Amino acid sequence: MTDLRYPIGEASIEGELTQDQRMAMVDEVSRLPAKLRAAVQNLNTHQFETPYRPEGWNVRQVVHHLADSHINAFVRFKLALTESEPTIKPYNEKLWAETADAQTAPFELSLNLIDSLHARWVLLMRSMRAEDFSRVMIHPERGRLTLDNTLRLYEWHGRHHTAQITALRERMRW
Numbered sequence: 493m494t495d496l497r498y499p500i501g502e503a504s505i506e507g508e509l510t511q512d513q514r515m516a517m518v519d520e521v522s523r524l525p526a527k528l529r530a531a532v533q534n535l536n537t538h539q540f541e542t543p544y545r546p547e548g549w550n551v552r553q554v555v556h557h558l559a560d561s562h563i564n565a566f567v568r569f570k571l572a573l574t575e576s577e578p579t580i581k582p583y584n585e586k587l588w589a590e591t592a593d594a595q596t597a598p599f600e601l602s603l604n605l606i607d608s609l610h611a612r613w614v615l616l617m618r619s620m621r622a623e624d625f626s627r628v629m630i631h632p633e634r635g636r637l638t639l640d641n642t643l644r645l646y647e648w649h650g651r652h653h654t655a656q657i658t659a660l661r662e663r664m665r666w
Contacts, residue, residue, distance in 0.1 A: 496545035499655040505637075505644040511622050514640070517647040522614040524650035525607045528558065531657040532599060539666060540599060544656040549589055551660065554653050556594040557585060559602035559609070565646045566613045572629040572639055573620070579630040617643070 509517070532540075532555060540552045549557065564583060571578040588594060625639045637645075660666075 496656075496659070497548070498652070499659045500648070500652055503645055503648040503652070505641040505648075507640075508638075509625065509640045509644070514622075514625060514643060515618075517643050518614055518617045520647050521610060521617070521643075521650060524558075524654070525603070525610050527654050528555065528606060528650070528657075529603055531654050531661070532603070535666065539664075542660065542664070544660045548656075551657055552597075552599050553589045553594050554656060555599045556597065556602045557589055558650065558653050559605045560588050560594070561585065561649060562606065562609055562613070562646065565642065565649075566609055566616075568629055568642060569613065569616060569639060572627045572642070573616075573624060577628045577630055577636075579632065582631065582633055 532551065535551065541550050543550050544554060560583075568580050571580060620639075625643065627639050628636050629639075629642070631637050
């Protein structure tokens with residue numbers, strides 16, 4: 493049986509990217525809002541409250557998590573571009589998913605946020621020079637991360653959570 497937590501496999505963030513690889517990943521980041529909207533299209537309230545796996549987040553929490561996580565990613569990009577090796581602040585994503593907004597807010601709020609956020613983030617990344625992607629941030633738990641590493645992580649992250657939703661829909665025949 494496939495690990496329901498990782499329907500597309502675990503993230504691999506090591507190594508430098510070519511400019512073509514970077515731009516392909518940026519293109520994938522730009523497509524996330526539409527792919528996520530398609531993944532949740534026509535779900536009813538009960539389906540939004542269904543966990544994507546036993547003891548996992550429900551679909552609503554996954555959508556809100558993507559918004560929360562990608563806001564942090566955008567800020568981290570900006571910090572790495574404007575400061576010398578900034579130490580970024582991690583956050584407890586499990587506790588964030590338990591807050592009232594993550595559990596009850598209409599999913600459309602986060603879909604709209606992701607639309608706007610990704611438009612800004614993609615604009616930023618497409619304006620970056622190749623050497624900008626070698627800029628470094630310090631993550632207290634992961635250590636030194638380049639913007640290449642970070643791009644790899646968040647490109648995977650969007651596909652990963654969208655696949656959790658689409659895999660649930662396939663299993664449930666929704």
